[in-house]
């Protein structure tokens with residue numbers, strides 16, 4: 001029987017129960033944990049906090065809900081995140097355990113132990129103090145997937161500085177913007193970054209953007225590629241020199257549970273990114289508990305690989321804080337999935353005998369395209385658990401992952417969460433939950449999720465609506481950095497101050513399982529990366545020949561959604577292929593290559609209401625080839641006919 005046919009047969013299976021063997025060895029296998037947590041969520045979370053973390057002063061209380069939506073957790077507790085990630089394991093005699101098996105693009109390897117990581121973090125924390133960084137100061141981090149990124153994050157955490165990591169795939173201009181919004185005092189970056197055998201300068205373009213930023217006092221440069229790198233006297237320092245000169249001793253600063261740990265910018269419905277603020281005690285509780293129980297972590301024997309980038313929240317929570325807090329060994333891969341060859345992920349799994357793999361559906365769909373023969377050339381028998389994150393996983397991709405990668409023996413945890421939630425919210429527990437391909441299943445113990453009617457806010461037991469979280473949870477965002485009103489408005493205005501509006505549409509089935517459909521707002525999810533249509537539009541209109549742009553997400557076989565831009569040009573400019581490339585380059589410059597539109601459709605005009613608002617809903621309808629919704633409010637209905645023709649023509653061209 002061929003693979004295709006086998007997958008089709010598996011499509012008939014409604015539920016996948018955990019095997020008796022997996023259940024027998026799982027940390028959690030008794031479903032009573034759900035009832036226990038929901039009977040008293042606050043007490044349950046408090047127990048996680050005190051059982052799983054080391055506190056300088058243990059918290060006496062869980063939740064402070066005196067001023068919704070400004071919730072506090074474990075408010076009288078004191079702790080340090082870096083001490084929980086490093087010191088406690090080294091003190092327990094586990095200093096020689098590998099924290100990261102790092103592997104570089106060209107096959108270089110570095111095993112970094114907990115003790116080595118701690119030594120570097122202490123030195124770099126002192127170096128940060130030496131350049132004037134103290135508690136509450138914001139430090140930008142713009143680094144590729146190298147161990148130094150972890151050192152930089154934890155050194156900040158050690159002294160109470162607030163890191164603000166920017167994904168390496170964003171442009172220098174996007175970095176500048178995020179440094180400006182957060183008034184960062186220092187930026188830690190790199191000479192250059194490698195991607196598929198090529199080296200690109202990073203520090204040089206950063207310099208071009210950062211020149212006049214008043215708040216930024218120091219730029220620290222990690223030497224990684226040896227590429228030419230301008231250094232500005234008095235402002236710029238080399239990481240290795242700072243480390244070398246620094247005092248090796250640096251006790252962790254005891255911080256309040258509610259002291260900020262980091263800011264991470266994410267796309268919103270306006271062009272301005274939202275600075276999601278996470279604090280120390282609640283975040284550490286959320287990521288430690290979810291990482292431990294969702295991935296069933298056995299720190300003595302597991303080799304865990306989260307194949308995300310540290311620049312996203314997945315990396316923060318499940319490459320850095322969760323795994324280190326749990327004291328497990330991780331794999332850290334610098335590169336792309338197809339360099340030096342398309343089997344490199346599977347080579348990594350076999351080489352380090354990875355037991356757990358956490359990846360995005362977009363990667364899985366790519367592997368499906370490349371063919372099952374490629375993973376088949378490698379020994380994947382060490383794997384015992386698989387995870388998925390970032391976007392809905394279609395049942396076919398789930399089943400392929402289950403069969404081809406998991407050899408039908410590994411439970412799959414499809415984990416739903418967001419930058420804002422800090423930690424996994426809806427997910428199977430692998431020793432308890434029967435999974436259904438495509439569903440993230442049910443809320444993690446202690447988490448309250450519901451689906452609500454869009455217009456009336458009625459609870460929907462079985463059907464579609466808006467996903468909401470009905471109870472505060474420890475790792476929730478505390479605010480949008482310096483935008484308190486926007487925080488309340490975005491998340492706590494539609495259904496009141498006690499109901500968190502997620503921004504996703506979801507369906508609940510007859511078993512109460514959640515099926516996340518996608519965003520209900522103007523965000524587009526490309527390969528698991530959220531982008532704001534407004535931000536892309538504003539990048540496009542920077543082009544001098546562009547008059548106006550409307551951007552939508554269009555379903556896409558490879559990337560989940562793809563960006564489609566409808567663009568009108570200024571008078572007397574003719575559309576051309578070069579202009580398409582210029583528009584794409586404009587987006588790459590302002591945001592990053594990942595935000596470049598896959599399709600640019602030249603429009604003579606855009607569909608607008610009489611008051612001049614662009615009706616993106618109609619553009620989405622034609623892009624998906626759906627019957628068009630109500631057009632009666634349009635100023636000029638003829639605009640839509642013209643665009644529909646163009647979209648249909650494009651579809652024919654692309655076959």
Ligand code: WT7
Nearest residue numbers: 314389390391392414415416417418419516530
């Ligand atoms: C949005 C959050 C979660 C960390 C990475 C993305 C979508 C995320 C799933 C999933 C369906 C998912 C949602 C969510 N999403 N995980 N398992 N199934 N959709 O973090 O950039 O803040 O994006 O990603 O739409 O709201 P993010």
